[in-house]
Amino acid sequence: MHLKLAIIVLFISESLYSVDFNEYVEKYLDNKQILDHIKVDFFIIQNLSIEDEDLEENWKELDELELSNHLIEIKTEPTTFVTFPEGKFSDETTLLPLKFKIQPEQQILSDEVTEVTKPDPFLYEKIPFQKEMVEIENNLNRSRDYRVIYYNSWYQPIFKENETIPIFIDARKKDKKVHGEIKIYKERFIHLVSKLRFSQKTDEIDNSSRTQEIKTFQTLIKDKNETKNKGFLNDNYWVETIFNSVKVNLKYIGDFVYSDNEINSEEIIELPQFKFVDLYEIDKDVKLEVDELNFIDHPYFSILIKVTEQT
Numbered sequence: 001m002h003l004k005l006a007i008i009v010l011f012i013s014e015s016l017y018s019v020d021f022n023e024y025v026e027k028y029l030d031n032k033q034i035l036d037h038i039k040v041d042f043f044i045i046q047n048l049s050i051e052d053e054d055l056e057e058n059w060k061e062l063d064e065l066e067l068s069n070h071l072i073e074i075k076t077e078p079t080t081f082v083t084f085p086e087g088k089f090s091d092e093t094t095l096l097p098l099k100f101k102i103q104p105e106q107q108i109l110s111d112e113v114t115e116v117t118k119p120d121p122f123l124y125e126k127i128p129f130q131k132e133m134v135e136i137e138n139n140l141n142r143s144r145d146y147r148v149i150y151y152n153s154w155y156q157p158i159f160k161e162n163e164t165i166p167i168f169i170d171a172r173k174k175d176k177k178v179h180g181e182i183k184i185y186k187e188r189f190i191h192l193v194s195k196l197r198f199s200q201k202t203d204e205i206d207n208s209s210r211t212q213e214i215k216t217f218q219t220l221i222k223d224k225n226e227t228k229n230k231g232f233l234n235d236n237y238w239v240e241t242i243f244n245s246v247k248v249n250l251k252y253i254g255d256f257v258y259s260d261n262e263i264n265s266e267e268i269i270e271l272p273q274f275k276f277v278d279l280y281e282i283d284k285d286v287k288l289e290v291d292e293l294n295f296i297d298h299p300y301f302s303i304l305i306k307v308t309e310q311t
Contacts, residue, residue: 020070021215024165025224028157035157036186036309037123041133043304044150044171044178044196045140054299062278065197067181071168071214074152075125079218124167124217127153136304149173149301155310156217161185161193168214175201177276178301184288190307192294193285198301199276206275 019027028035130153140146150171166181180196280300288294288307296303 019163019165021165021213021220022224024070024163025220027159027163029221029224032157037155038158038184038190039127039153039155039308039310040184041130041153041306041308042151042182043137043140043148044169045302045304046147046149046173046176046198047145047298047300047302048147049145050299057299059280062197062281065180065195065278067168067195067212068166069212070165071181071212072124072165072220073168073214073216074154075216075218076152078126078128079122122218123155123157125154127155147173149176149178156184158184158186158190158309160187161191166193166195168212169196177201179276184307190288190290190309191285192288192296192303192305194282194296194303196282196301196303197278198280198298199278202275202277204275206273 133151133153137148137151140148150169161183164183164185166183168181170179171177177199178196179199180194182196183193185191185193280298282296282298282301282303284296286294286296288305291306291308293304293306296305
C-alpha cells in the first residue's frame with residue numbers, strides 16, 4: 001500500500017490536558033510576534049483496495065468517541081475583501097482586475113495606516129490556489145485504489161502539546177465519514193496526534209446533540225479583541241481609511257460576482273441526519289518529517305500530511 005501511494009504522489013513531481021479557548025488566544029496574542037508558524041497540508045484518504053488478510057481480520061468494537069472539550073474548526077473558505085455566496089469560492093475563482101485611483105489630497109492617510117497594529121494573519125483557514133496539493137487530490141481521486149475524503153491547507157502557530165487546542169475534523173463522502181480531532185504540536189520535533197474514526201452511514205435517524213465547544217480561530221480573536229481593545233479600532237476603520245482614500249468601483253465587483261443575477265437567499269430545507277457507526281480508528285502520536293509528505297497508514301483509511309515551517 002505504501003508503494004502504490006508513493007507512486008501516485010510522486011507522479012505529479014490518548015490526548016493530554018489542553019488549554020481552553022481563553023488561555024490559547026491570550027498566549028497567541030501575547031507572543032504572536034515571536035511565535036513559530038507552520039503551513040499544514042492535510043489529507044484523509046479512503047483505501048479502496050483492501051488486502052485479503054485485512055478483510056478477514058476481526059476489528060475491535062469501538063467505544064463512543066470522546067473528543068476534547070474545546071476544539072478549533074478550520075474555516076473552509078478563505079477570507080476575502082469581496083464576500084462570496086457560501087460555497088461559491090474555489091481555487092479556480094479569478095477576479096478581473098479592479099479599477100481604482102488614490103485621491104491626491106488623501107494620500108497622507110497612508111502614513112496613518114502604517115501606525116496601526118498589523119492585522120492578524122489568516123490562521124486556521126483554507127489557503128486557496130494550492131496547485132500542487134490540488135493535483136495530488138485529483139490524482140488520488142482518479143486512481144482505482146484511493147479516494148480523498150478530506151483535504152485542507154492552512155497556517156497555524158505551533159505550541160507545545162499541552163498548550164495546543166486540537167482541530168476538529170468532520171468530513172463526509174457519500175455514505176462514509178471520517179470524524180474526530182488532530183493536534184499538531186512541537187516539543188523537540190513536530191508531532192501529529194490523531195484521534196480519527198472511519199464511519200459508515202446507517203438508516204437510523206440521529207437525534208443526538210454535540211456537547212463539544214467548537215469555534216473558528218477568527219471568532220476567538222474577534223471576541224478577545226472586542227473585550228480587550230474595545231474602541232481602539234471601530235467597525236468603520238477600513239471605510240474611514242482605506243476605502244476613503246482608494247476609490248474602488250464596488251458596482252464593478254458586484255456585477256462580476258453576481259453576473260448571472262443569482263439570488264442568494266435560498267430556502268432552507270431541514271434534512272434528516274442519519275447515524276454513522278464507527279468501524280475503524282487511527283489513534284496515534286507520530287513524529288513528522290518537515291517538508292515531506294508523511295503517511296500514517298491503516299488498511300481502510302490513511303493520513304497524508306506535510307508540514308512546512310514558516311520563516
